[in-house]
Every structure is written in C-alpha cells, then in structure tokens.
Amino acid sequence: MSLQPVNTVDNKALFLRFKDEVWPYRWLLLPAMVAMMVMAGTNGAIAYMVQPILDDLFIKQDRQMLLIVPMVILAIFLVRGAAYFVQTYLMEYVGLRVVRSMQVRLYNHLLALDMAQVLGNATGGYISRIISDTNLLKSAASSVIANIFREGFTVIVLLGMVFYQNFELALVSAIGLPAAGFLIYRFGRRMRKLSRIRQERMESVVSHLEQTISGLRVVRAFNMEPRERAEFRHITKAVFAIQKKAIFVRAVSNPSMDIIAGLVIFGVITYAGNAIIEGQTTTGAFFSFLTALIMAYTPIKRFTSLNNALQESLAAARRVFEFLDIPPTIVSPPAPRETPAVTQGVNFNNVTFRYAPDLPPVLRDLNLSVRAGERIALVGQSGSGKSTLVNLLPRFYDVTEGAIEIDGVDIRDISMRGLRSRISMVTQEVILFNDSVRNNIAYGGGSDDPDKIRQAAADANALEFIEKLPEGFDTVIGDRGVKLSGGQRQRLSIARSILKDSPILILDEATSALDTESERLVQQALDRLMEGRTTLVIAHRLSTIQNADRILVLRNGVIVEMGSHAVLLEKGGEYARLHAIQFHNEEPIGN
Known part of the structure; x- marks a missing residue:
C-alpha cells in the first residue's frame, strides 16, 4: 500500500490542520504576538526619529533635543531587544513542542498501521516523514510564521507612518505593491512544487542508505560496492537537480523585488526632490519618509523568501498529513471481550486469505482445531501458506473469509493487546x-x-x-x-x-540457520519452552518436528495430509516425499 492521501487537501485545509497542531500552545503564542507588535512599533519609532535628528539636531542645532533624542533611541533599542528575546524564545519553544508532538503521533501511527501497509513501502519514506518533514514543520511553526507576522506588523506600522507623513508620496510608492504581490505568489507556488518533489527524492536517498547499511555484508560479499556507489550517485544527482531549480527560484526572487524597489524609490526621490525645492516639505520629513519606506521595503522583500520557506513547509505538511490519513484496518473492537485463558485451544474455521483482492488466495477454506497444549508442526514447500497461517493468529493480517477462535472466541472480538499477550x-x-x-x-x-x-x-x-x-x-x-x-x-x-x-507459542523456522552445536542448544531450549504450551511449529528440517503431536502438510494453501511422523511416513504421501528428498532417499519412505 503506497503512502498516498486519503483525500487531496488544499492549502486552506493544510493551514487549518496545522493550526490545530499549534492551537494548544496559544497562550504562549499570545505574548509572542504582542512582542512582534512591539518590535514592529520600534521599527516605526526608529524611522520617525530620523526627522528630529535631521531637523532639530543637525539643522536647528537644538541642545535640548541633544539630550532627549539619544535617550529615546536607547529606550527604543532596549525595548526592541527585550521584545525580540520574548518572541524568539517563545516561538522556538512552541516549534520544538510541535515537532516533538508530530513525531510522536507519526511514530504511534506507524505502530498502529497494518503489516501490509508498513511493509509495502520503503523504510526511507517513514524516516523522511518522521524526521525531515516534521523539522520543516518546526521551521514553519517557530521561524517562518513568526517572521511573517512580525514583518507583516512592521509593514503595517511603517506604511501607516508613510501615509501619515506624506499621503501623495505614499500613493506613488504604493504603485509597486501589486507587482510585488504577484511575484511573491508566483515564486511561492513554484517553490511548493519543487519542495514536494525534493522531499520525495530525499526518501530515495534515505531508503538507499538504510538498505546499504542493513545489507552491508551482502554488498561486500558479492563485490557490489561499485554498483551501490553508482546507484547512490544517480539518486543524489536527481536530488541535486531539483535543489538546483529551487536555488534558482530563490536566487531570482530577491533581484526581482530589488528591481521593483529601485523603480519605486526612483519615482519617490524624483517626486520628493521637486517638493523640497519648492519648499513643500522639509529635508528631515523627507528622509524620515524615505527611511520608513526603505524599512518597509525590507520586510516586503523578505516576504518572498518567507513565502518560499512557507511553501516548503506546506509541502512537508501535506506529506505528513497524507501519512496520518492512512487508516489502520486491523484494530481492536470498540467493546472487546475478555481475553481467553487458552484452556480449550485454537480453531481455524473455513479460513481463506488473500494479500490483496486481485491476488489468488494463499490459504483456501482451511479448517484446523488445535487442542490446548498440543504441538502442531507445519511443513510444505515454500509458498504453501505456512507462515501466512501463523501470522493470522496474532492478527498481523486479518482473514479474508472465515474466522479464527481461541476458546471459542473470535480473535477479532479480543483487544489487540490482550490477544498478543497470549502469544x-x-x-x-x-x-x-x-x-x-x-x-x-x-x-x-x-x-x-x-x-x-x-x-x-x-x-x-x-x-x-x-x-x-x-x-x-x-x-x-x-x-x-x-x-x-x-x-x-x-x-x-x-x-x-x-x-x-504466554500460553500460545509460534516457532517459525527457529533453528534453520544454525550450525549443529547451536541447533542442539537451541532445540533443548525450545523443548523446555514448548512444555505445556499450545505450539505451532514451522520447520524445514524435518528432524526437528518428529516429536510433534500432529504434522500438517500444506500445499497451495490447503492441508493435504495430517498425522504423526510415523503415520505420515507409513502413508507414503507428500510428507514422505519431502522426508525422502531431505534425507536423500531415492524413494519416499513408506512406498
């Protein structure tokens, strides 16, 4: 099952869902927002102070203002520093809490998903979402959104001051705003698409690394280092290509905004120069206006890069929520029955199982009753359904048809935790x-x-x-x-x-990969472990299951033979044939 969204979510839905992640920390965000507004106010105050510095200190040379102006500027910067500390600390703290909460939710959701859902995807996809994507969300929660609000407040304050000081000049400077808004939108849309592709390609990098590390012995044993190096270069080249496009978008966005700003300032200086020459405004008032305008341009320009970063975060949010939207299908019942003590046994009633609706059944209408304390051995060629049968008992997968019961209770009516505590x-x-x-x-x-x-x-x-x-x-x-x-x-x-x-024991080829001495020690331990337990044993080495109470032979998902070791050998059927093959006899024992 691929990691695809249950429902395609638009940006508004993403914002609303992300808001739900941040909303529990609103009481920390409130003072942070106040601090942002204070910082925006100090920017306006700094721009405003240009006028008394020029007009009163440098032109009028007012000594009284020489005492007042420096003190006011010092106070402004002290307030600005305190506001910056409050905003930065609180927003970073909220960001860390959000990313931790998201990582825990993703991890818990991963553990809740079905085996088929988890094993059907590359490990790198899960690692990328839990580590990389959540850290991009942390950036959105702590830095990007904070800066957008702070710069937004700053623009409002400074533009308000610009219009207050000279309404006509403000209208001239506002001509560039539509063009700036259009560029911010276009660059952001492009960055969102590139960021999503980049994160998907990073999954391949993480998956390849995980596979290489876990399979390092095989890589070296088969001299596959050159191939793995070439494959890794190919994967990272694909990541590099998409990152190069993202770098281009980021690099071209700032100069584009600079061109708009240059045209606006050109028009303002031309218009204001005539006003000063004609005595319609003072030098200090003009420079105060120009300072406010340039200070307002800086956050407007930053909106481009902030929007690019926000779009990267939205792409990450989409991937995270797509994963969280995958519903587990194997879950505990709403009102589970009491977990059986396994005093009667386990029954497989008309069990049929398919791994997918379009695939042929692995088990076909299988019936089996296992008494409490009985040892059942399962044998058969690879693909006969042995492992599938035992994996159905702890509900790693659910039966397609039929039912499995413990002491007469359908295992789907037992809590998952209770069921697996018995196995x-x-x-x-x-x-x-x-x-x-x-x-x-x-x-x-x-x-x-x-x-x-x-x-x-x-x-x-x-x-x-x-x-x-x-x-x-x-x-x-x-x-x-x-x-x-x-x-x-x-x-x-x-x-x-x-x-x-636990009263039920599943042994799945537990001794197949061991040397003779290790197998002897392990088999002794297994014999102690099986005492008094209801046991299902899968073994390729037939010598390890001769003492089983019953041996079941599976072929193509159907039980074709059942009985003790001696009885099945005497019968001369499938089990005898497998036994003869393993012990190098020309004819099956019993023929």
Whole structure:
C-alpha cells in the first residue's frame, strides 16, 4: 500500500490542520504576538526619529533635543531587544513542542498501521516523514510564521507612518505593491512544487542508505560496492537537480523585488526632490519618509523568501498529513471481550486469505482445531501458506473469509493487546535491539525481576555465554545483536519468550540457520519452552518436528495430509516425499 492521501487537501485545509497542531500552545503564542507588535512599533519609532535628528539636531542645532533624542533611541533599542528575546524564545519553544508532538503521533501511527501497509513501502519514506518533514514543520511553526507576522506588523506600522507623513508620496510608492504581490505568489507556488518533489527524492536517498547499511555484508560479499556507489550517485544527482531549480527560484526572487524597489524609490526621490525645492516639505520629513519606506521595503522583500520557506513547509505538511490519513484496518473492537485463558485451544474455521483482492488466495477454506497444549508442526514447500497461517493468529493480517477462535472466541472480538499477550514468537530472523542483554530479554514485557531474567536465560541455554560477556547481563549487544553469534541471538529470543510465559507459542523456522552445536542448544531450549504450551511449529528440517503431536502438510494453501511422523511416513504421501528428498532417499519412505 503506497503512502498516498486519503483525500487531496488544499492549502486552506493544510493551514487549518496545522493550526490545530499549534492551537494548544496559544497562550504562549499570545505574548509572542504582542512582542512582534512591539518590535514592529520600534521599527516605526526608529524611522520617525530620523526627522528630529535631521531637523532639530543637525539643522536647528537644538541642545535640548541633544539630550532627549539619544535617550529615546536607547529606550527604543532596549525595548526592541527585550521584545525580540520574548518572541524568539517563545516561538522556538512552541516549534520544538510541535515537532516533538508530530513525531510522536507519526511514530504511534506507524505502530498502529497494518503489516501490509508498513511493509509495502520503503523504510526511507517513514524516516523522511518522521524526521525531515516534521523539522520543516518546526521551521514553519517557530521561524517562518513568526517572521511573517512580525514583518507583516512592521509593514503595517511603517506604511501607516508613510501615509501619515506624506499621503501623495505614499500613493506613488504604493504603485509597486501589486507587482510585488504577484511575484511573491508566483515564486511561492513554484517553490511548493519543487519542495514536494525534493522531499520525495530525499526518501530515495534515505531508503538507499538504510538498505546499504542493513545489507552491508551482502554488498561486500558479492563485490557490489561499485554498483551501490553508482546507484547512490544517480539518486543524489536527481536530488541535486531539483535543489538546483529551487536555488534558482530563490536566487531570482530577491533581484526581482530589488528591481521593483529601485523603480519605486526612483519615482519617490524624483517626486520628493521637486517638493523640497519648492519648499513643500522639509529635508528631515523627507528622509524620515524615505527611511520608513526603505524599512518597509525590507520586510516586503523578505516576504518572498518567507513565502518560499512557507511553501516548503506546506509541502512537508501535506506529506505528513497524507501519512496520518492512512487508516489502520486491523484494530481492536470498540467493546472487546475478555481475553481467553487458552484452556480449550485454537480453531481455524473455513479460513481463506488473500494479500490483496486481485491476488489468488494463499490459504483456501482451511479448517484446523488445535487442542490446548498440543504441538502442531507445519511443513510444505515454500509458498504453501505456512507462515501466512501463523501470522493470522496474532492478527498481523486479518482473514479474508472465515474466522479464527481461541476458546471459542473470535480473535477479532479480543483487544489487540490482550490477544498478543497470549502469544509468543521465536522466528528465524531474530530481532534484538542496541541495548543490554537484560533489557533485550525483558523486552517481551514478562518481568523486570533480575532473578526471573536470569532463570529465563538459564532455561534458554544462554546463561553460560552471557556470563562470559564483558559486562554480563549489562553488556550492550549492538544493533540487531551484531556482537553475538546466530545461536546466541536465537537463545536470547527464546529467553524472551520464556520470560513472557504466554500460553500460545509460534516457532517459525527457529533453528534453520544454525550450525549443529547451536541447533542442539537451541532445540533443548525450545523443548523446555514448548512444555505445556499450545505450539505451532514451522520447520524445514524435518528432524526437528518428529516429536510433534500432529504434522500438517500444506500445499497451495490447503492441508493435504495430517498425522504423526510415523503415520505420515507409513502413508507414503507428500510428507514422505519431502522426508525422502531431505534425507536423500531415492524413494519416499513408506512406498
């Protein structure tokens, strides 16, 4: 499932949704807005003070004003500095709170999405949205919007002063405003499009980096460094191309505004020069007007770059909200039933499953009853539906047709948390975290008790190697447990399941990638783990499932054989054929 919006949202909708993110901090934004207005007022005061400086100090040489004017200017800058501090601190604080809140929401939403929705997209897309896009939103919340309001207040104050001082000159200077507004709109629209494309291409960069790092062993083993370097150059070249276009837009926007400003000032000076010569205004009044006009031009010019930055933030906001708009389809019921204790067993009733409506079924009208405490082994060729069947039980996916029940209760009527608390999994792909051995074992939520963790490690045949580690249970084992061997990682995974102590156990090819000695230790640990638990075992090594209560043979999503190891061998069917292939017999045992 691709990361596409549920509904296309326009800019107004984006603003409204972003406002909802900022609205909880309105009581911090209010004093920040007041500080912005104070800063705008100080800009007007600075422009106004040009007139008494020229007329009273330099032309009239009024000594009394020599005391007053410097004190007033000092007071203006003190107030301006205090207002700037309040505005900057509060807006940056709000920006940090917003980005943290958004990152948490995105992460929580990622965890709530279905497996098909998550695994169907590149990892880089999620990382880009949670890290890069939210930081662009932080820029919007703390800097861009703050500057737009502050510069807007400044323009209002200074233009008000311009019209107050000389209405005719103000009308002359206002001729350039429509052209400036048109350029701001055009440049902003272009930047929004370029920013969206750039963020999408950055996803490819992040995804490629993630894949290279996680698959570094394969890259080196197959001498694929040249290919990966070439691919990375190609991806970054695409990013560079779009960034170059964005740089061009930013670079051309300021000179365009300068040309408009130059034409306006040309007209103002020409008009005002005649007024001064004819005695219609004073030099101080004109320079005060010109100062206010130039000071007003600066924020108007900045509106172009601010609007460009705002459009980048809107593109990021669109991507963030598109992701948040993807609805999870596998959720807990509104009124969940009590979680069963698994005293009766698990039933698969007429279960059919497709990964997508247009794909053929992976499981077809499957029926299976597993008694509490029974060990069921699933065998079959790759693609027969074994892993799909066990993935339906914890609701990683939901059945397309039929139902799965625990103690007679449909698992869709149980809360997700309650259902998964009853299930432990040990898989071929062991997931460990860059944390201590202790915390990795306790990750299943079984207990933080050191004695119970130690006992779980002992039962998993892991205690001996753990105690030989530099810091024992406190040793940090690296990302995915890279500091441990495959057998050691698998035994930690088993210890995690032992500590969790769930009544249902799923073993998905838990020993298929181990050497003989590691397999022996892991198998001993698994035998202890399976005692008294309802167990579903997937194994390619048929020697590991001979003691199962029942063995199910799947082919094309259908159970074609069922029985004990001895019975199925005697029958001479599919299981016997698989057994013969694995143990290099010419004819299936039982034929």
